[in-house]
Amino acid sequence: MNEMSFLIGDVPGFTPQVGRLVSMMNYVRYTTLSAVAGLETRELDYLHDAASNSIGALLFHIAAVETWYQAATFAGRELEAGEMGEWGAALDLDESARREIRGHDLEFYRRKLEQVRTKTLDELRRRDDAWLEQQAPFWKGQPANNHFKWFHVFEDELNHRGQIRWLRKRAAAAAG
Amino acid sequence: MNEMSFLIGDVPGFTPQVGRLVSMMNYVRYTTLSAVAGLETRELDYLHDAASNSIGALLFHIAAVETWYQAATFAGRELEAGEMGEWGAALDLDESARREIRGHDLEFYRRKLEQVRTKTLDELRRRDDAWLEQQAPFWKGQPANNHFKWFHVFEDELNHRGQIRWLRKRAAAAAG
Numbered sequence: 001m002n003e004m005s006f007l008i009g010d011v012p013g014f015t016p017q018v019g020r021l022v023s024m025m026n027y028v029r030y031t032t033l034s035a036v037a038g039l040e041t042r043e044l045d046y047l048h049d050a051a052s053n054s055i056g057a058l059l060f061h062i063a064a065v066e067t068w069y070q071a072a073t074f075a076g077r078e079l080e081a082g083e084m085g086e087w088g089a090a091l092d093l094d095e096s097a098r099r100e101i102r103g104h105d106l107e108f109y110r111r112k113l114e115q116v117r118t119k120t121l122d123e124l125r126r127r128d129d130a131w132l133e134q135q136a137p138f139w140k141g142q143p144a145n146n147h148f149k150w151f152h153v154f155e156d157e158l159n160h161r162g163q164i165r166w167l168r169k170r171a172a173a174a175a176g
Numbered sequence: 177m178n179e180m181s182f183l184i185g186d187v188p189g190f191t192p193q194v195g196r197l198v199s200m201m202n203y204v205r206y207t208t209l210s211a212v213a214g215l216e217t218r219e220l221d222y223l224h225d226a227a228s229n230s231i232g233a234l235l236f237h238i239a240a241v242e243t244w245y246q247a248a249t250f251a252g253r254e255l256e257a258g259e260m261g262e263w264g265a266a267l268d269l270d271e272s273a274r275r276e277i278r279g280h281d282l283e284f285y286r287r288k289l290e291q292v293r294t295k296t297l298d299e300l301r302r303r304d305d306a307w308l309e310q311q312a313p314f315w316k317g318q319p320a321n322n323h324f325k326w327f328h329v330f331e332d333e334l335n336h337r338g339q340i341r342w343l344r345k346r347a348a349a350a351a352g
Contacts, residue, residue: 006320008327009309017196024327031331051345133185144182151184151200155207158331162338169227 004030017129021150022121028154029117032062032161035168036106044109045102046171053093055167057101058160059109060090063116069153070116073146074123124150180206193305197326198297204330204337205293208238211340212282215347220285221278222347229269231343233277234336235285236266239292245329246292249322250299300326 005027011019036044036055044056053061064087071077079087089097131146138144181203187195212220212231220232229237240263247253255263265273307322314320 004318006314006318006324007311008321008323020193020196020323024331027324027327028331049346135183138182142180142182145184147184147196148182148203151203155200155204155334158334159338159341162335163342165335166339166342170225 013125015128017132017147018124018127021132021147022124025117025120025150025154028157028161029113032059032157032164033110033113035161035164036109039106039168039171040175041103041105043168043171043175044104044106046167046174047098048167048170052167053097053163054102055164055171056104056109057090057093057097058164058167060097060101060112061093062157062160063087063109063112064090065156066116066120066153069149070120070123073149189301191304193308193323194300194303197308197323198300201293201296201326201330204333205289208235208333208337208340209286209289211337211344212285215282215344216351217279217281219344219347219351220280220282222343222350223274224343224346228343229273229339230278231340231347232280232285233266233269233273234340234343236273236277236288237269238333238336239263239285239288240266241332242292242296242329245325246296246299249325 005023008020008023008027010016011022011026014022036059039055041056044059045054047054067083067087068079068091071079071083084091089100127146132150133145133147135143135145138149181199184196184199184203186192187198187202190198212235215231217232220235221230223230243259243263244255244267247255247259260267265276303322308326309321309323311319311321314325
């Protein structure tokens with residue numbers, strides 16, 4: 001998962017379209033992990049201002065969004081109450097995330113990301129290009145296909161990777 | 177270009193893989209433009225701190241990166257001196273970008289983005305899935321294919337869209 005490749009294309013074990021999607025997801029994850037490499041807990045907890053999310057909370061959020069889409073696309077369901085206990089604050093990135101998600105080291109977040117990703121890849125291996133095309137009503141009542149939903153998982157990760165890169169510079173400066 | 181769709185798939189006029197790429201690029205651009213809708217020049221020029229880029233400079237950068245990859249992948253060349261006069265500061269996002277890219281209204285940036293995108297789509301319409309697979313040496317001496325390079329164009333845009341969303345909230349607060 002952490003290997004770098006500048007090729008979008010077939011990936012062994014996946015159908016052609018799923019492989020292209022997986023090669024994008026892999027590259028994105030590589031860059032996310034590169035963006036946080038070497039960070040200490042105090043930097044992962046750094047809050048730039050009262051409305052800001054910490055880098056740790058953004059990493060947790062990335063794993064939470066992926067978990068949400070696993071349930072939605074692989075099982076056709078919402079997250080259950082017990083799952084929301086683990087993922088809810090990270091999904092919402094609200095005041096409770098600022099309060100609750102802190103004090104963890106980088107390995108804590110890396111492990112979460114890796115556990116979630118392992119399950120995603122296991123499930124995608126068992127699906128095919130026709131599955132990616134399947135549509136269901138989604139945002140604003142418009143149809144979305146599974147290809148879009150998994151594209152969205154990594155496009156949201158990239159959005160937050162941009163914020164992580166920005167915050168990392170300020171966290172380092174604040175830490176002196 | 178500004179229409180919203182939650183479907184990744186065939187796009188009329190493009191080969192299958194190119195169409196899937198274009199549907200991702202379209203969605204990303206829709207979200208970028210949504211993220212800046214209604215901004216005034218003073219918000220586009222807002223600098224959060226001495227190292228920060230303005231939202232205007234980030235929009236210019238998004239157009240500049242796309243221009244750079246047009247030259248690289250459609251013509252197999254670097255940008256020429258005259259082109260770097262227009263795009264260089266935005267590509268580098270350095271001190272000169274902070275100094276030079278300001279005072280423009282949203283329409284200025286929208287027009288740049290649209291002009292560049294129109295050319296990209298014209299060129300992609302004339303290419304096919306086999307072209308996407310073509311490889312050449314790239315970063316760190318490793319091979320990259322054209323599919324990766326155009327994926328990278330929109331993944332860089334998403335990275336900065338995340339920063340734009342973050343900066344927009346602070347620019348609005350600073351403007352009172």
